[in-house]
Amino acid sequence: MSSRPTFGTIKRVVAILIAITIVLAAGIVVGQAPALFGIDDDPEATIEFEDQQQNGSAVVIDEVTLSDGGYVVITGGTDATEPLAVSDPLSAGTHENLTIDRDDDAEQDLLGRLTATVHQNTADEDDFAYAETDGAEDQPYLSAGYPVSATATVTAEEIDDGLDDSFAVEGLEIPSSATTNETMEVTAEIRNPTDLDAQQPVELRLDGRLLEWQTLDLEGGESTTVTFEVDTRGTPPGERVLGVYTDRDGIHETIELEFHTEPSVTVTDASESRVITDVAIPVDGFVAVVEDGSEDGDENDENATDETDANPEDWEILGVSDQLEPGEHEEVRVSYDENVSVDDGDELTAVIYEGDPEDREAASPYEPDADEIVVDEEALPELVETTFTVGEESTDAE
DSSP, X not given: OOOSOOHHHHHHHHHHHHHHHHXXXXXXXXXXXXXXXXXXXXXXXXXXXXXXXXXXXXXXXXXXXXXXXXEEEEXXXXXXXXXXXXXXXXXXXXXXXXXXXXXXXXXXXXXXXXXXXXXXXXXXXXXXXXXXXXXXXXXXXXXXXXXXXXXXXXXXXXXXXXXXXXXXEEEEEOOSEEESSOEEEEEEEEEOOSSSOEEEEEEEEETTEEEEEEEEEEOTTOEEEEXXXXXXXXXXXXXXXXXXXXXXXXEEEEEEEEOSSOOEEEEEXXXXXXXXXXXXXXXXXXXXXXXXXXXXXGGGOTTOOTTTSOOGGGEEEEEEOOOBOSEEXXXXXXXXXXXXXXXXXXXXXXXXXXXXXXXXXXXXXXOOOTTOOOOOTTSOSSSOEEEEETTOXXXXXX
């Protein structure tokens, strides 16, 4: 018998080698598929931002990790939509004890309840481009659909005993709590610790924002009581830092502001062109008119109820109001989007959203705290909303 391989054997060997080559090549292609086809893993980030004492010009981020690099943006105070500070562009990886300086054009100090949000750097520039591109570039990193962020309270540093020629703040009296719809009185004891007559300003600040100031004339060693009237209307509820400051001295206290009424939205008129509502909103936000965009809809589920089965993820926003600051607002108009058609008899829902109506993707339905009760019996227990029918004159809650 000949020991030489037959032609059929050679073909089988060649076929096996070709098959092995194809499998190996396929493995390489599959392993490189995201890169070859432009598919990247979702960018990820984490951040740690602890309570701290600072002088109002900077804050320190304990740790931030970014998969693709980007920025850390500081917001807070009474306008949570305008950045108070933005970090320099950050490379991918972990950054510890990151110091972020206040923007030169920021109208308030970096004091009070502040939020640090991690943003991507998609504009390929050295400047943060989120605002100037209306949110198209440098969007926040997301985790479970929400921006990656952390919140901390930043209070003013203790002032050294050496005041030089600065007036001293010797005492501060503020209410322990107040509502967001009243005028409260704040008093402070101010002393001139020098031997010379002097004239100096005394400032009242809320979350680092200047509310009011007075100029005092004091003789050497003289003390006086200064009184400020604080109007809390338009201030978001929660813990706020209220303080009185001189040139190099100051005292601050934390005050709990409670929303003065129950969060609610009431539809007073609804037509095919617009919806009119009365709103009590405790945050910066807006009113949105939505409809259930799910394929089945609750009406097809015998066990569905308005209070338990409505899913905001299925809602389609048909129109929004202008931006609203915290407080009570009457005759808030919601106009439908240009591509939206509404007919008499359509059942829609008016919902309070927290965020900016110009950036709907980043906004979310407002969720009141557990101890806040919504008057409207048809409202979801965890959201502030009301269902209405287009064409009805009024859908006031009973």
